[in-house]
Amino acid sequence: DAMVIQNPRYQVTQFGKPVTLSCSQTLNHNVMYWYQQKSSQAPKLLFHYYDKDFNNEADTPDNFQSRRPNTSFCFLDIRSPGLGDAAMYLCATSRDQFYEQYFGPGTRLTVT
Amino acid sequence: AQSVSQHNHHVILSEAASLELGCNYSYGGTVNLFWYVQYPGQHLQLLLKYFSGDPLVKGIKGFEAEFIKSKFSFNLRKPSVQWSDTAEYFCAVKTSYDKVIFGPGTSLSVIP
Numbered sequence: 374d375a376m377v378i379q380n381p382r383y384q385v386t387q388f389g390k391p392v393t394l395s396c397s398q399t400l401n402h403n404v405m406y407w408y409q410q411k412s413s414q415a416p417k418l419l420f421h422y423y424d425k426d427f428n429n430e431a432d433t434p435d436n437f438q439s440r441r442p443n444t445s446f447c448f449l450d451i452r453s454p455g456l457g458d459a460a461m462y463l464c465a466t467s468r469d470q471f472y473e474q475y476f477g478p479g480t481r482l483t484v485t
Numbered sequence: 486a487q488s489v490s491q492h493n494h495h496v497i498l499s500e501a502a503s504l505e506l507g508c509n510y511s512y513g514g515t516v517n518l519f520w521y522v523q524y525p526g527q528h529l530q531l532l533l534k535y536f537s538g539d540p541l542v543k544g545i546k547g548f549e550a551e552f553i554k555s556k557f558s559f560n561l562r563k564p565s566v567q568w569s570d571t572a573e574y575f576c577a578v579k580t581s582y583d584k585v586i587f588g589p590g591t592s593l594s595v596i597p
Contacts, residue, residue, distance in 0.1 A: 408575065415575060416529070416585040430584075471517055471536075471579055476529040 376390030377477035385483045394449040394480045405447040408463040460485045487512045489578050489588035499593045506561040506578030506591050517579040518559040524572045571595045
């Protein structure tokens with residue numbers, strides 16, 4: 374089945390230690406998104422790629438970066454995680470920006 | 486700035502009760518509308534969507550939603566809920582000029 378895969382499902386990192394979260398898709402969708410979701414809150418868009426074009430949200434901290442080396446893969450890099458960055462990180466894809474999004478299972482990040 | 490509101494933060498129903506979850510948005514132009522559901526421990530998935538045409542749309546698992554343009558609303562309904570409908574429900578809106586905006590979510594608990 375075509376799907377959105379996130380690795381790892383659970384990630385523990387130390388305060389200030391860089392961490393990379395991975396997302397891959399078999400849907401061949403043009404758009405890939407990264408969201409941060411904290412407990413009982415709506416997903417908050419961090420940034421998205423439309424093909425190779427990177428679109429950063431104005432309120433996304435510089436601490437968060439992303440790479441999309443090809444259509445299938447997208448990475449979220451947190452350069453110096455703080456305690457406030459502990460959250461579920463969701464990757465999503467869509468065929469185009471106006472279509473529905475398909476979400477991965479998320480990576481739960483813990484910062485110690 | 487566009488925004489999405491959901492009327493209830495937490496709803497508790499008995500099985501077989503009828504459900505209506507409210508969603509309102511603030512944008513006067515063309516919109517694409519979505520309801521997503523997040524079951525406990527699972528990833529976000531699309532419940533239904535409205536792009537154009539018949540304002541009454543049917544989704545999976547017996548859910549439906551009605552788009553009322555004059556009221557800027559897209560309420561979710563189900564005539565008879567089941568225990569398995571216990572989940573977090575998110576309304577989302579895509580405008581022509583902005584990203585998808587998620588509402589704050591409504592937590593539904595169905596009591597057997």
